[in-house]
Structure formats: C-alpha cells, structure tokens
Amino acid sequence: MTIEILMPALSPTMEEGKLSKWFIKEGDKVSAGDIIAEIETDKATMEFEAVDEGIVTKLIVTEGTDGVLVNSAIALITDENSEDAIDKKISIEKVQTDTNLSKAKVKNLVKPLEDNEPEWDTAVQTKTQTVREAIRDAMAEEMRRDETVYLMGEEVAEYQGAYKVSQGLLDEFGSKRVIDTPITEHGFAGIAVGSAFAGLRPIVEFMTFNFSMQAIDQIINSAAKTLYMSGGQMGAPMVFRGPNGAAARVGAQHSQDYAAWYAHIPGLKVVQPYSASDAKGLMKTAIRDDNPIIFLENEILYGKSFEVPLLEDYTVPLGKARIWREGTDATIVSFGIGMQYALEAAEQLQADGVSVEVIDLRTLRPIDYETIIKSVEKTNRCVTVEEGFPVGSIGNHLSAVIMERAFDYLDAPVINCTGKDVPMPYAANLEKLALTTTAEVISAVKKIIYH
Amino acid sequence: MATKKVTRKSTEKKGDLIKFYQNMLLIRRFEEKAGQLYGMGLIGGFCHLYIGQEAVVVGLEAAAKESDKRITSYRDHGHMLACGMDPNGVMAELTGRSGGYSKGKGGSMHMFSKENNFYGGHGIVGAQVPLGAGLAFADKYMENESVTFTYFGDGAANQGQVYETFNMAALWKLPVIFVIENNQYAMGTAQERSTSSPEIYTRGASFGIKGEAVDGMDVVAVRDAGLKAAAHCRAGKGPYILEIKTYRYRGHSMSDPAKYRTREEVQKMRAQRDPIESIRSLLVSEKLSTEEEIKIIDKEIKEIVNSCAEYAKESPEVPAEELWTDIYA
Numbered sequence: 059m060t061i062e063i064l065m066p067a068l069s070p071t072m073e074e075g076k077l078s079k080w081f082i083k084e085g086d087k088v089s090a091g092d093i094i095a096e097i098e099t100d101k102a103t104m105e106f107e108a109v110d111e112g113i114v115t116k117l118i119v120t121e122g123t124d125g126v127l128v129n130s131a132i133a134l135i136t137d138e139n140s141e142d143a144i145d146k147k148i149s150i151e152k153v154q155t156d157t158n159l160s161k162a163k164v165k166n167l168v169k170p171l172e173d174n175e176p177e178w179d180t181a182v183q184t185k186t187q188t189v190r191e192a193i194r195d196a197m198a199e200e201m202r203r204d205e206t207v208y209l210m211g212e213e214v215a216e217y218q219g220a221y222k223v224s225q226g227l228l229d230e231f232g233s234k235r236v237i238d239t240p241i242t243e244h245g246f247a248g249i250a251v252g253s254a255f256a257g258l259r260p261i262v263e264f265m266t267f268n269f270s271m272q273a274i275d276q277i278i279n280s281a282a283k284t285l286y287m288s289g290g291q292m293g294a295p296m297v298f299r300g301p302n303g304a305a306a307r308v309g310a311q312h313s314q315d316y317a318a319w320y321a322h323i324p325g326l327k328v329v330q331p332y333s334a335s336d337a338k339g340l341m342k343t344a345i346r347d348d349n350p351i352i353f354l355e356n357e358i359l360y361g362k363s364f365e366v367p368l369l370e371d372y373t374v375p376l377g378k379a380r381i382w383r384e385g386t387d388a389t390i391v392s393f394g395i396g397m398q399y400a401l402e403a404a405e406q407l408q409a410d411g412v413s414v415e416v417i418d419l420r421t422l423r424p425i426d427y428e429t430i431i432k433s434v435e436k437t438n439r440c441v442t443v444e445e446g447f448p449v450g451s452i453g454n455h456l457s458a459v460i461m462e463r464a465f466d467y468l469d470a471p472v473i474n475c476t477g478k479d480v481p482m483p484y485a486a487n488l489e490k491l492a493l494t495t496t497a498e499v500i501s502a503v504k505k506i507i508y509h
Numbered sequence: 510m511a512t513k514k515v516t517r518k519s520t521e522k523k524g525d526l527i528k529f530y531q532n533m534l535l536i537r538r539f540e541e542k543a544g545q546l547y548g549m550g551l552i553g554g555f556c557h558l559y560i561g562q563e564a565v566v567v568g569l570e571a572a573a574k575e576s577d578k579r580i581t582s583y584r585d586h587g588h589m590l591a592c593g594m595d596p597n598g599v600m601a602e603l604t605g606r607s608g609g610y611s612k613g614k615g616g617s618m619h620m621f622s623k624e625n626n627f628y629g630g631h632g633i634v635g636a637q638v639p640l641g642a643g644l645a646f647a648d649k650y651m652e653n654e655s656v657t658f659t660y661f662g663d664g665a666a667n668q669g670q671v672y673e674t675f676n677m678a679a680l681w682k683l684p685v686i687f688v689i690e691n692n693q694y695a696m697g698t699a700q701e702r703s704t705s706s707p708e709i710y711t712r713g714a715s716f717g718i719k720g721e722a723v724d725g726m727d728v729v730a731v732r733d734a735g736l737k738a739a740a741h742c743r744a745g746k747g748p749y750i751l752e753i754k755t756y757r758y759r760g761h762s763m764s765d766p767a768k769y770r771t772r773e774e775v776q777k778m779r780a781q782r783d784p785i786e787s788i789r790s791l792l793v794s795e796k797l798s799t800e801e802e803i804k805i806i807d808k809e810i811k812e813i814v815n816s817c818a819e820y821a822k823e824s825p826e827v828p829a830e831e832l833w834t835d836i837y838a
Contacts, residue, residue: 208650234650240680245639245673252643255628256578258650279633280640288621288629289611290835324836348838 061110062131065119068097068104070306071357075099076124077132086114088135095121095132100188100361101222112137176365177335177380178372184365192334192366193223193299193355196341197261199371201231204259207345208235210250211263211300220265221301221360247273247298251280251350254294259345264300267316267354281350282325297344299353302330303395303445304482304493306358313482315446317393318455320352321422327376328422330354332397334364336420339374347376356395379426381433385415388503389433391456392443393419396494399475400443403499412507422452430456431464438469439506443499448476470509473502521729523797529571529728530788531806533563536587537785538814539596540759543586543603546818547763552603556617559587561758564784565690566591568731569658569751572739576653580628580641581660583618584690588660592625596813600821608824612831626655635668637661638687642678642748645685656742658735660688664695666709672716675748679716682747686738687713689750690725692757697769710752720750726782756782 068075079096082088088108096105112135119132126132176184187195201207208231213220215228215238228236239246243264250260264270270277277298285293304313321328327349331337337355344351366372382397383404392400397418404414415433419425434440440460442453453474460472475494483489540558547556559566562584570591573579581588589599594610602609602620610620618632628644631637641659648655665671666689678685689709693700700707710720719741723734731753738749756778760767767775792798 240673240676242673242676244670245642245677248636248639248670249643249646249674249677252580252628252640252645253647253650254643255640256644256647258647275633275636276639280631280636284621284629285838286835287611287615287619288835289609289614290838291611291621291623292628293838295838327837 059137060115061112061135061137063094063108063110063133063135064129065126065132066097066106067128068099068102070308071361072099072101072128074125074127077119077121077126078103080117080121081105082114082117082133084114084117088112088114100190108135110135176367177374178367178369183368185368186363187334187338187366188361188363189331189334189337189355190221190223190360192338192364193341194225194227196338197224197345198227198230200342200345201227201235204345206257207259207261208237209261209263210237210239210246212239212241212265214238214263219263221357223355223360224263243269243272244276248276248280250296251276251294254281254296254350255284255292259295261297261299261345264298266312266357267300267302268312268314270298270300270316277320277326277350277352278323282323285349286325293348294350295348297341297351297353299341300355301357301360302354303356304477304489307484307486307489308482309484310481315354315394315444315477316352317354317422317444318446318451320354321425321452321455322450323423326350326352326423328352328354329376329420330394330422331420332359332394332418334362335366335372336374336380336418338366339372340376340420342371343373343376346373351376354394359395374420376421377424377426378421379429380418380420381415381429382418383414383416385413385437387413387437388439388441388507389415389417389430389437390441390443390499390503391417391419391430391453393422393452394445396443396445399494399496399499402496403503406496406500407503412503414503419452425456427459427463430460434460434464435467438467439503439509440468440472441475441499441502441506442472443475443494445477445494448474448479451476470506473506475499475502523792525571526788526792526797527806529564529567529732530785530792530803531810532567532570532591533728533785533788534807534810535596535813536563536567536590538810539590539600539817540586542814542818543600544759544763546600546604546821551822552617553605554616555583556603556763557584557761558759558763559584559757561778561783562690562692562725562755563587564728564731565688565725565753565755566660568728569688569735571728571732572735573658574655574739576626576655577739578626578628578641578644578648578655578657579660580637580644580657581630582634582637582662582665583630583632584662585618585620585630589620589622589625589627589630592622592627594620594622594625594627596817597820600817601824604821604824605827606821606824607827607831608820612835613827614831614835635661635665635670638665638668638671639674641687642674642683642685645678645683645748646681648684649681654743655684656739657685658688659685660690662695663689663691663693663700663704663709664698666691666712667695667704672712675713675716675718678748679713679718682745684742684745685748686735686742687718687748687750689752690755691752692755694757694761694769696761697765697767699769708752710750713748713750718748718750720752723751723753725753725755726784726787728784728788
C-alpha cells in the first residue's frame with residue numbers, strides 16, 4: 059500500500075511553504091516519529107516527522123522548492139510488507155528524474171496587487187516585499203536613525219518574533235534595544251509608557267492585540283491621557299503594535315478587531331494598514347510621532363506581497379486615506395484586511411459594469427473625512443467594510459458623518475459590512491459565516507445601486 | 510505598628526531638623542487649607558489628603574537627589590510640595606484654575622512637573638508602579654545615575670501589575686525604590702481584612718528584591734532608610750522595597766466619613782506619634798530651637814498657605830480653548 063506524505067500546515071494561516079530540506083532519500087526505511095524534512099514559511103522553520111512506517115519510494119518535491127501548497131503530496135512511502143516495495147526501490151533512479159512533475163502542484167507565488175496610483179514618483183524603483191518585511195524594515199530604519207527607539211515584547215528578540223516580524227533586529231541592535239519580556243502585558247506596557255514619559259520611544263509588540271486587553275488601562279489611562287492631564291508637560295511618544303483581527307481557526311479569544319475600540323479614544327492615533335508600502339511608511343511616521351499610536355497589523359496580510367518603493371526614507375502621513383481605485387457609481391470605504399474584500403468586490407463589479415471607488419482609510423484616528431465626503435459627493439452611494447463587530451463600528455461612525463455632511467448627496471442609505479455580531483466560532487464553516495465576505499460587499503453595493 | 514519614639518540622633522544637624530519641620534508643616538497646613546476650600550466648594554471632585562503621612566515623603570525627599578524621579582498615586586499633594594513644586598500651582602490646580610500645574614485639566618489627582626522630575630499624580634490604583642519602573646528603565650537605558658521613587662499604598666500592593674513589575678524590575682535590575690506607604694487602610698478596608706500577610710515589605714522576596722519595614726512617623730528613620738535604598742539602586746543592584754508604616758488622619762477622600770475606625774484610634778495616633786509634633790518637641794527639648802523661632806516658622810508657613818489659597822481663588826478660570834489643547838503633541 060502506498061501512502062502519500064502531505065505538505066503540513068505549520069500555523070493556522072499557512073497556505074504554502076518551502077520544502078527546504080529532505081532528511082530522507084528514496085529507498086530509506088522510515089518509522090513513525092523520524093524527522094523526514096524541514097519546512098520553511100515566511101514565519102518559521104520547522105522539522106516535521108513521519109507518522110507512518112515504510113520505505114520511501116518517491117520524493118515528489120525536490121528540496122529547495124518554494125510555494126508548496128499545504129496538503130499537496132510531497133513524497134510517497136510504501137508499506138514495507140507490501141509486495142511492490144522491492145519494485146519501487148528498483149525504480150528509484152527513474153523516479154528521481156521525474157521531480158519536475160512537482161511543479162504542477164506548486165502554486166505561483168502570489169502576484170503583488172497592482173497599485174492603481176502609487177504614492178511615489180513613477181521613476182522610483184520598487185521591490186516586492188511582504189507586509190512582514192516592510193514593518194521590520196521600518197522599525198530597523200527608525201532604530202538606526204534614533205537611539206531612543208527600542209522594541210519590547212514577548213518573543214521579539216531571541217525567538218525573532220512570534221510572527222517573525224522582528225527577525226534580525228536582535229542581531230543588529232542587541233539586547234539593550236530589542237527586549238524579550240515575561241508574559242505580563244499589563245506590566246510591560248506600563249513600563250514602556252513610563253519610559254516614554256522619561257524621553258524614550260518604545261515600540262511595544264503585543265503578540266496579538268487580543269492580549270492588549272490585559273494592558274488596556276495603561277494604554278488608555280496612562281499613555282493616551284497624560285499629555286492632557288499634565289497640561290502638555292509630558293506624554294507618551296510610542297507605538298503599540300501587533301497582529302489584530304481574525305487569523306484562521308483560532309477561536310473567539312484570539313480573533314478580534316480592535317479598530318473601533320482604540321479609535322474611540324482621544325489622545326491615541328490608530329493606524330491599520332493594508333499594503334506593505336503603507337505598513338512601512340506609516341510605521342516610520344508612527345515611530346517619529348510624539349503621540350501614542352496603536353498600529354494594527356494582520357496575520358493574514360503579513361505574508362502578502364506588494365511593491366514597496368526603494369527610497370531611503372519612505373514615510374506616509376497619518377490621517378490621510380488613499381484612493382485605490384477611482385469609480386463613479388459607488389464608494390467602498392475600508393481599511394486593513396477589509397481592503398481585500400473591497401478590492402475584490404470592485405473588480406467583480408467592474409465586470410458587471412459597475413464602477414466602484416475604493417478608499418483605504420489607513421488611519422482610523424484621525425480619520426480623513428474629506429476624502430470620503432468628496433468621494434460620496436461624486437458617487438452618491440457608500441458601503442463600508444471592516445472585520446470588527448457591527449455595534450459601534452467604524453462603519454457606524456462613518457455613516458453618521460456622511461449623513462451629517464453629505465446627506466443631500468446620498469441616493470441610498472450607507473451600508474456597513476462588518477463581522478457578525480457573534481464571538482468568533484472555531485468550526486471552519488461557521489468562521490467563514492462570521493466574517494464579512496466579498497460576496498456580501500458585492501451584494502451591498504448592488505443593493506444601494508438599485509435602491 | 511512599631512511605636513518607637515523619635516529620639517535625638519546626635520548626628521542630626523539642626524538645619525536638617527528645621528527643614529524637616531518646615532516641609533512637613535507646609536504639607537499639613539496646605540492640606541488643612543485644601544480641606545477648607547473643599548468645604549467651601551472651591552475644590553471639587555475627589556480630594557485625598559496626606560495629613561498624618563508627611564514624614565514619609567519629606568524623609569525620602571531628604572534622601573533623594575534633584576535628578577531622581579518620583580511618581581505616586583492620587584494622594585499626591587504632599588509629594589509635589591516636598592519635591593519643590595510651587596504651592597500656588599498645586600493649589601490652583603485643586604481649584605481647577607488656569608494657574609494650576611496642569612492648567613486646570615488634571616485636578617487633585619493629576620499633576621506633573623518635568624522641572625521637578627515629578628511624574629504624577631495617577632488615579633488608577635497601582636498603575637503608577639509599572640510607570641515608575643519605566644522611568645527607572647529609561648534612566649538605565651540612558652545611563653543616568655538617577656533613582657525613581659515609586660510610591661503606592663498598602664491597597665495598591667495587592668494589585669497584579671505590582672508583581673508583574675517586581676519581576677521585571679528585578680530581572681532587569683532597574684534602579685527603582687518601591688515605596689509602600691502603608692497607612693493601614695485601603696480606602697475603608699483595614700489591612701487585616703484585605704491583605705493575607707501583614708509584612709508587605711517581604712512581598713519582593715520571591716523576586717529577590719530586598720525589603721524593609723520603616724517607622725513612617727519618624728522622618729529621620731525614613732530618610733535613613735531612603736538613603737540606604739537609594740545607595741543600593743545607585744550601585745546597580747536593582748530595585749528595593751520600603752514598606753513605610755504610616756497613618757492617615759483624615760478619611761480616604763473628602764467624602765469618606767471614616768466609620769471603619771474609631772475616633773479614639775485616630776486620636777491616639779495623633780497624640781502619641783505625630784511626626785511633626787515629634788520633631789517640634791525634639792527641637793525644643795534638645796534646645797536646638799526656641800518656641801519663638803518655631804513660631805516664626807509656623808507663621809511663615811501659614812503665610813505661604815494663605816497666599817497660595819488666595820492665588821488659587823484669584824487665578825482666572827481656564828479659557829474655553831483649553832478644552833481642545835494638549836490632546837495631541
């Protein structure tokens with residue numbers, strides 16, 4: 059009996075990875091528990107073990123192959139007692155020449171989304187970078203520029219970041235400036251805020267923003283309010299950052315979007331980038347800003363690639379939205395991973411002859427109302443898209459502002475596409491239902507178009 | 510609590526004792542005046558008086574260097590006066606006027622002074638503890654010699670973030686002195702009803718942080734303990750805990766009728782252990798000072814307090830534009 063060995067998923071969000079090394083060769087006998095290969099993702103490198111016994115009859119994917127899809131067959135083993143085991147051994151040489159077959163199973167590397175209108179001069183060269191790399195580069199550049207900038211959080215140093223965002227920073231900046239903390243968010247957030255009062259510029263990484271609830275008193279009562287309470291004498295120039303929102307199948311306590319929570323607070327600035335270039339440019343600006351910044355990243359977007367300009371010092375201003383697509387029939391306003399649904403919806407609606415303008419807010423406090431209002435005055439219709447809960451959402455707030463400032467321009471009510479009003483379920487099918495989808499966005503746009 | 514009487518320390522200079530007396534008396538009279546203004550409706554909201562606890566902050570300020578940092582809770586008026594902040598600015602903040610340290614936007618619980626290295630003035634019980642360790646973190650990072658005096662109460666000593674902070678402060682050898690002002694009541698809850706072990710100074714033991722109990726009604730003992738703790742921190746040996754046993758004569762805040770203790774208990778403490786009276790009688794009995802000299806000091810303090818109250822009443826209301834400033838830097 060021949061058994062397929064499948065490419066394993068090393069994390070909840072992994073879709074593909076690199077088979078970096080085989081520890082077995084064809085003809086080897088393997089037992090359950092033997093380490094057979096090393097798999098690398100943009101997040102981690104891990105060894106993986108055989109779960110079945112037998113003789114390796116074929117290594118389908120050669121080592122060093124990138125983009126191997128999770129659950130695709132990477133090797134075959136045959137039960138030792140099976141009659142054809144010997145035959146398979148004999149045919150090894152032939153099989154080895156066949157490895158090109160694996161190419162068919164390998165997905166093309168994700169193509170970077172085309173920016174409709176890059177915010178940099180077209181003469182500027184770009185490079186393709188993941189959001190993860192862009193954030194890392196932004197932190198490294200700012201740490202080189204300013205000695206008072208340091209990074210603190212769980213697993214940021216020796217582990218190289220739970221999501222590999224801080225990879226390489228410990229090597230470059232040392233343990234004085236890249237600091238592993240105990241798992242005590244409330245305490246270390248408070249220590250970071252205190253150090254900011256005294257003139258440092260901390261970057262606090264929360265392993266996920268879900269854990270920031272442990273520290274939320276220090277973020278709001280200490281970081282956000284001190285400048286006001288001190289009559290302008292001292293404040294907290296710092297960045298709180300980390301992945302936010304749902305990842306994949308991690309359940310209710312690890313899947314929440316904090317955009318609306320933090321955007322509620324005067325004294326904070328809140329950023330939620332979508333693309334790698336924005337993540338980089340906004341992170342650099344956030345580190346230089348003299349206020350406490352909430353920088354909401356997304357685990358699913360970490361591995362997505364975009365074009366990032368090769369400029370020595372690329373910054374993006376806070377409080378400025380970006381128009382990703384121009385359109386005339388309706389406006390979709392979104393941010394963060396919501397942009398993925400917004401852009402997909404716009405693309406599909408285009409095919410139906412509906413021209414949609416897509417705005418990426420990028421900063422949720424302060425919000426760039428001007429860009430939204432101007433767009434709504436042109437299209438007369440608006441749908442908002444976000445992942446968070448519906449009650450008291452960013453979309454709710456935008457609806458109110460649009461009603462107040464552009465009521466006479468509206469041809470239909472504003473619709474908010476949000477996550478459902480339920481804790482995030484674990485079951486794959488229920489999780490899909492709990493999140494907003496491209497189909498929902500399309501149907502919302504159609505609803506207001508044919509209103 | 511220990512009932513050691515303050516005895517003449519032959520090494521104490523007259524000047525130091527006079528200074529202690531002046532500084533403690535300033536806090537006492539200032540707080541009495543604040544209580545009065547509160548009763549007149551000129552001070553609003555919460556107002557937590559420091560009366561009875563004066564020796565703690567005055568003793569520790571005598572151990573501190575100017576460049577050292579200090580941070581405390583909402584019971585903060587005494588700390589501000591002791592570190593040299595202007596009584597006018599403090600009182601005007603209490604009345605919520607534009608001459609206040611925070612331009613009237615902070616209030617009794619939220620005042621700061623960069624100039625005096627005073628970092629507030631924090632209203633959430635225990636929150637100032639990690640913040641204080643953070644100030645010390647910055648000093649260590651920038652290789653300053655400074656120490657941070659982080660004050661909190663026996664009530665705050667039960668907060669989780671205190672122990673998160675103990676752990677990191679010890680782990681990273683932060684130059685921070687955790688000053689636990691044990692006034693025996695967490696608002697209305699007596700220590701034995703809220704705190705499993707009465708020896709709060711031992712709470713750092715499991716983190717390897719040295720601690721000691723200090724008689725907080727004896728300003729000299731407090732100063733000496735402060736010097737020892739500061740030397741420990743300045744030598745790079747990490748944090749230190751001082752549990753200073755003190756007593757608050759007034760209620761938790763102005764609105765507290767203090768039904769949780771007897772009038773006799775308070776009277777006894779006032780009569781036998783008052784930190785200001787102790788120094789006063791020491792000055793006289795040791796013939797370091799005369800009643801006349803002391804009366805002159807009393808008069809001077811009274812004048813300072815009266816004039817800061819006047820200033821706080823006269824200081825203009827906060828301009829409406831201030832509502833919208835200092836939200837962002």
